[in-house]
Amino acid sequence: MSSIQDIQNEIIEEFEILGEDKESTIYYIMELGGQLPKFPEEERVDENIIKGCQSKVWLATRENGDKIQYLADSNTDITKGLISLLIRVLSGRTPQEILKADLDFIDKIGMGNIIGSQRSNGLSAMIKQMKLYALAYQAKQNV
Amino acid sequence: MSLNIEEIRAMFPVLHQEVNGKPLIYFDNAATTQKPQSVLDSLTGYYEKDNSNIHRGAHTLADRATRYYEETREGVKNFINANESAEVIFTKGTTESINLVASSYGRKFITKGDEIIISTLEHHSNIVPWQMLCEEKEATLKIIPINDRGEILLEEFENLLSDKTKFVSIVHVSNALGTINPVKKIIKKAHQVGAMVLLDGAQSTNHLDIDVQDLDCDFLAFSAHKLYGPTGLGILYGKRSLLEIMPPYQGGGEMIKEVTFAKTTYNEIPFKFEAGTPNIADVIAFQKALDFISFIGKSNIKKHEDELLDHANEAFGQIKGFVPVGTAAEKVSVVSFNINGMHPFDVGVMLDANGIAVRTGHHCTQPLMQRLGLEGTVRASFSVYNTKSEIDQMALSLAKIAKIKNK
Missing domain, CATH: 3.40.640.10 (Type I PLP-dependent aspartate aminotransferase-like (Major domain))
Structure with missing residues (x-):
């Protein structure tokens, strides 16, 4: 399996191909959002809503041996696209990998310019929540 | 008196710039209007x-x-x-x-x-x-x-x-x-x-x-x-x-x-x-x-804005998936709307990619949105320096955006 860094580099390359055109970048992000696996309805509960996001984002996890599987959904297509990128990078990894991951692809693809500062805060909240889950899993494994 | 909009636009320096590679179309006037050079x-x-x-x-x-x-x-x-x-x-x-x-x-x-x-x-x-x-x-x-x-x-x-x-x-x-x-x-x-x-x-x-x-x-x-x-x-x-x-x-x-x-x-x-x-x-x-x-005259401003409102209602109304929100008989030049199947934020970000500034969300009126059963709307609001051709431009962009979910 490719490393977290490999996947990040793949994403950076994909966005480089899109170039400077904001419109096509947004269409691409929305398309990615459309490819997110269906979110289980039983997980669509208030406890799974990420606080700090302007749009609604639900995040849930599944244990897969020593790895974490992330499941997510949002009520906006752009946010769905953003979270699908995070899932692509972090899902199916061990808590240790997730916790030490430096997600430099976000800056490198110029996400701040694409989504604006308010949504960037939301993106940080998503990453924080994903890492918190990893921390909880790690603590559980160590017991 | 018919207003010379180009002369009026020349008084507002901020309007003359490109945003995301497109000429700025500023339709967020209900949030704040731009300032003339004299101010x-x-x-x-x-x-x-x-x-x-x-x-x-x-x-x-x-x-x-x-x-x-x-x-x-x-x-x-x-x-x-x-x-x-x-x-x-x-x-x-x-x-x-x-x-x-x-x-x-x-x-x-x-x-x-x-x-x-x-x-x-x-x-x-x-x-x-x-x-x-x-x-x-x-x-x-x-x-x-x-x-x-x-x-x-x-x-x-x-x-x-x-x-x-x-x-x-x-x-x-x-x-x-x-x-x-x-x-x-x-x-x-x-x-x-x-x-x-x-x-x-x-x-x-x-x-x-x-x-x-x-x-x-x-x-x-x-x-x-x-x-x-x-x-x-x-x-x-x-x-x-x-x-x-x-x-x-x-x-x-x-x-x-x-x-x-x-x-x-x-x-x-x-x-x-x-x-x-x-x-x-x-x-x-x-x-x-x-x-x-x-100097411009409030009645002239109102007349121009009313014309823009009528023009926008007509132009946007033809877009498949366009749902107007707020259709009162007496209105100022504000068009609040949603696009079927799309979140207002997404519509706003895509309009911005086309150089068009609108407001999206609950507009600090959450109880009103609850009454209307909506999470929010997209709001385009027009001022004296806006033109019908800007509205036509927005209608084109909006039609393209709406098509994603309304084929």
Whole structure:
């Protein structure tokens, strides 16, 4: 399996191909959002809503041996696209990998310019929540 | 008179730029309007030539700054046809103007069991101050309902009125939908039961002729920055008879007559309500914004904006998946809408990628959105410097965006 860094580099390359055109970048992000696996309805509960996001984002996890599987959904297509990128990078990894991951692809693809500062805060909240889950899993494994 | 829009646009430097590689189309005027060069020149001119603290200064600069500052008060008085300029108080915005009344008038005159009436259309700034007051005083907040078009139900309002009603605070024009409320009737009915009325004029003063004496409102709150003026400056108009019996809102310099450690006596209106060094530069520059409006003529502005509204309704109405929100018979130049199957944020971001600035979300009117069963809308709001061809451009972009989910 490719490393977290490999996947990040793949994403950076994909966005480089899109170039400077904001419109096509947004269409691409929305398309990615459309490819997110269906979110289980039983997980669509208030406890799974990420606080700090302007749009609604639900995040849930599944244990897969020593790895974490992330499941997510949002009520906006752009946010769905953003979270699908995070899932692509972090899902199916061990808590240790997730916790030490430096997600430099976000800056490198110029996400701040694409989504604006308010949504960037939301993106940080998503990453924080994903890492918190990893921390909880790690603590559980160590017991 | 037909306006020369290109000449008007030339007065607004900010309009002449590209955003995301496209010419800027600024349709977020209900949030704030752009500023003409004359306002910008006045701001820098003040700091370059006149900067000085006003009132009480014994030197020429202080005298000049004071004179200009007070000239704007006179200008505002004329703009809203107040009886006298002492009835015009400078605040930092509509929100502070409303809070001033809720705190000062409300604290003194609202008591347990009293009722205050607002409407479903209110901005949070005309909800929360009254909720806070009601909580403190054990008074009750009553809400005028609306129909699905976004119009106030006058009969329901009359049903809410009683001898318990002490205050009605009502928005003149809805920021989220553009509905123009029949405020003259509302004021008259409220006065019949002895209630005072505050008019939230944040979204009306830039579109409609305002005559506070004809309307007979007791208070009017509005903001300079929605009137081509600077941010951070608001106006509170109040009838002299009320302002005089209201306690000060904040204590400090400027608002006093005499201070001893034993007792302080307060200054006359309007100074009683302007504690501390005011926003001198912005007040002075605001006169240039008022000059701009009177140079173009409010009725000319309104006529142009109405034409833009009609044009937008027609152009956007043809887009598959376009759902207008707020279809009142009387409206200002605001088009609130959703695109079927799409979140307003997504629509806003995609319009921005096309250089088009609109507002998305709940527009600080969450109770209204709940009433309409919506999470939010996209809002395009037009001003005197906008053109039909800009609307056509937005219609093209919007059609492309809507197609994603409405094939």
